[in-house]
Amino acid sequence: MRIRFWGTRGSVPTPGPSTVRYGGNTSCTEVRTDDGSLIVIDCGTGARALGQALVTEAEASGVAPRGTILISHTHWDHIHGLPFFAPLFVEGSEWDIYGPRGLAQNLDRVLAGQMEYHYFPVALDEASADTRYHDLVEGTFNVPGAVIVSRYLNHPALTLGYRIEADGAVLVYASDHEPHDVALAGGEPIPDQSADGRHVAFLRGADVVVHDTQYELANYGSKQGWGHSTMEYVVEVASEADVGTLVMSHHDPNRDDAAVDDLLLRAQARARDGLEVVAAAEGTMIEVLARGHARAAAGDASATAEPALETLAPCVVVAIDDPVLDAAVRAAALAEGLTVERPDEHGADLSDAVVVVDADDSRFTGIGAGALSVLGATRRAVPTAIATTVSDWLVLPCSIAHVRTKLRAAVLRRAARWLAAPVGPDEQARLASLHRLAVLDTPPDPSFDRLAELARAATGTPIALVTLVDEGRQWFKAHLGFDATETHRDESFCAHAILTADVMQVPDVLEDGRFADNPISVGPGRIRFYAGAPLTLHDGNRVGTLCVADRRPRVLSDEQVTELKRLADLVVDELEARAGIETSS
Ligand SMILES: [Zn+2]
Ligand SMILES: [Zn+2]
Numbered sequence: 357m358r359i360r361f362w363g364t365r366g367s368v369p370t371p372g373p374s375t376v377r378y379g380g381n382t383s384c385t386e387v388r389t390d391d392g393s394l395i396v397i398d399c400g401t402g403a404r405a406l407g408q409a410l411v412t413e414a415e416a417s418g419v420a421p422r423g424t425i426l427i428s429h430t431h432w433d434h435i436h437g438l439p440f441f442a443p444l445f446v447e448g449s450e451w452d453i454y455g456p457r458g459l460a461q462n463l464d465r466v467l468a469g470q471m472e473y474h475y476f477p478v479a480l481d482e483a484s485a486d487t488r489y490h491d492l493v494e495g496t497f498n499v500p501g502a503v504i505v506s507r508y509l510n511h512p513a514l515t516l517g518y519r520i521e522a523d524g525a526v527l528v529y530a531s532d533h534e535p536h537d538v539a540l541a542g543g544e545p546i547p548d549q550s551a552d553g554r555h556v557a558f559l560r561g562a563d564v565v566v567h568d569t570q571y572e573l574a575n576y577g578s579k580q581g582w583g584h585s586t587m588e589y590v591v592e593v594a595s596e597a598d599v600g601t602l603v604m605s606h607h608d609p610n611r612d613d614a615a616v617d618d619l620l621l622r623a624q625a626r627a628r629d630g631l632e633v634v635a636a637a638e639g640t641m642i643e644v645l646a647r648g649h650a651r652a653a654a655g656d657a658s659a660t661a662e663p664a665l666e667t668l669a670p671c672v673v674v675a676i677d678d679p680v681l682d683a684a685v686r687a688a689a690l691a692e693g694l695t696v697e698r699p700d701e702h703g704a705d706l707s708d709a710v711v712v713v714d715a716d717d718s719r720f721t722g723i724g725a726g727a728l729s730v731l732g733a734t735r736r737a738v739p740t741a742i743a744t745t746v747s748d749w750l751v752l753p754c755s756i757a758h759v760r761t762k763l764r765a766a767v768l769r770r771a772a773r774w775l776a777a778p779v780g781p782d783e784q785a786r787l788a789s790l791h792r793l794a795v796l797d798t799p800p801d802p803s804f805d806r807l808a809e810l811a812r813a814a815t816g817t818p819i820a821l822v823t824l825v826d827e828g829r830q831w832f833k834a835h836l837g838f839d840a841t842e843t844h845r846d847e848s849f850c851a852h853a854i855l856t857a858d859v860m861q862v863p864d865v866l867e868d869g870r871f872a873d874n875p876i877s878v879g880p881g882r883i884r885f886y887a888g889a890p891l892t893l894h895d896g897n898r899v900g901t902l903c904v905a906d907r908r909p910r911v912l913s914d915e916q917v918t919e920l921k922r923l924a925d926l927v928v929d930e931l932e933a934r935a936g937i938e939t940s941s
Contacts, residue, residue: 357502357522357644359564360386363402364636366532366570366584366606367433374612379638381405382433383531383606385566389522393501394423397518397529397566402638403437411442420448424499427455428531429515430466439471439478449485452499454660456514457491457768464489492516493768494776495659496844505846506659507558508765509533510551511583512757517558525646528559528599531568531606535589537751538580539736542573543588543626546596548781551749557779559597560827561649564642567594568606572619581755587623595628600647602627605636670728670767671695673702675713675720681733681752685712688759694767699723710766715746729766775870777851782897786854787827789897793935796824796831807902807927808834814919815912817904819883822927823850824891824900838905847875849905853888854898859917862886864909885910887917889924893932902927 363381382400536551715732724730732746819837888903
């Protein structure tokens with residue numbers, strides 16, 4: 357996979373003699389996979405020159421240009437080149453355009469907005485190419501040549517970062533993004549279980565990361581809440597995530613070439629051993645070399661799932677006493693067309709509600725159980741009072757636009773009615789234990805098949821698997837009645853099952869908001885029932901499951917649950933014996 361920069365500037369084009377080396381065009385990056393597939397990330401003004409190059413190439417080859425366009429978000433500096441992207445006006449040309457789904461308006465309408473009569477002489481639907489629009493939420497999707505994972509970033513408009521895996525290599529594009537917690541802007545270590553910790557996880561192991569580094573700590577103060585990163589924060593995130601090469605991009609319009617040089621030197625001085633730091637320069641190319649961290653299995657279409665927004669009609673329940681914060685959340689919810697209630701107005705059943713709780717206020721401890729999702733507002737990295745399951749954090753101070761974005765993400769995440777399992781606090785130790793077993797990607801083995809067969813017989817189910825939950829995938833040591841040999845971790849039921857010590861049963865996946873729209877529940881070969889017993893090693897780490905599944909809803913008896921657990925223990929004994937791990941029991 358190769359990438360080439362056509363626009364590296366943030367916010368507004370800055371042509372002129374002082375920006376010739378790094379370039380004055382706004383965001384546009386070209387990605388080519390080894391099979392020649394083309395992915396264009398963002399269409400700032402850099403897209404104009406890229407479009408001309410593609411048309412010239414097409415004229416020479418006689419093949420009309422085609423490809424994938426990924427839009428991170430629809431701020432001007434990421435879409436302004438789209439009306440000037442010549443291949444959209446070439447007959448026979450084919451484009452798939454992906455970008456974040458809105459609540460009220462779809463991507464194609466938002467993009468068409470900047471080409472309305474008052475702003476532009478040609479309407480978007482007059483473009484003669486065959487263009488298809490795809491609205492995205494968080495998840496995984498396939499494009500020609502690559503598997504892509506999308507994740508929301510922290511920006512005042514709903515923005516997606518893209519983790520692109522192709523040819524065994526990993527490229528992450530994360531622009532525009534601000535530290536969730538502004539206290540980390542100086543490059544402080546990032547707490548694992550925080551929203552910024554999740555950002556580290558999204559970047560983990562990437563061979564190349566292209567990241568917004570518009571600011572640095574010294575000039576960040578007055579720009580808090582604008583949705584951009586400091587160089588110090590990004591270098592820390594990339595170092596912790598074991599990134600190969602960090603490409604600083606979305607250069608501030610106030611930074612001339614010499615200033616970018618200086619910023620780059622300071623970033624390189626901060627980078628930990630093994631992390632290379634470069635600055636994106638218009639016209640330059642980077643080869644994305646695989647270091648063995650690609651983790652996407654065959655992708656699915658979870659990111660393009662159509663959320664059930666109408667049936668869901670979520671309400672925002674505000675558990676906040678601070679009048680300023682309360683007013684901000686209410687204004688944001690109303691602007692998104694969501695109804696607002698206080699906890700006493702709403703009643704005990706929160707299954708239709710997004711709860712926003714002041715996580716620093718102990719009076720609200722425990723609120724939010726059973727809610728669609730819980731947004732915790734806090735004034736610091738580690739909130740003081742919270743004892744509830746928070747799905748996302750709102751770190752204060754932040755603008756109403758930021759609150760809107762967070763609410764929208766919360767609704768869209770849950771509207772799709774399936775959730776990737778959170779990563780447990782012991783993940784690094786868990787992965788180390790799993791890798792010590794040296795079992796991943798080994799050939800099938802009759803002993804494990806036999807244990808899976810016993811699980812099938814004991815529970816009367818047609819499907820049984822021995823699964824190992826790896827960093828980005830689940831891999832099957834045995835799989836009876838189920839064709840795939842691995843799946844993406846996002847769609848893994850077992851990744852949920854390993855979060856607790858007990859057997860996890862899902863009697864009917866269609867009635868469980870975590871699994872109803874999971875590709876395994878709705879795709880071909882769908883399942884309706886799942887039960888998984890965690891494989892708990894003698895060091896306490898849960899590395900996978902022995903699980904059974906059925907194509908109809910059901911519940912296991914107590915005896916069947918006990919037998920499944922017993923067989924899971926036998927799987928563990930077998931795994932540890934093969935790895936030569938001595939156990940005392
Ligand atoms: Zn931008
Ligand atoms: Zn932006």
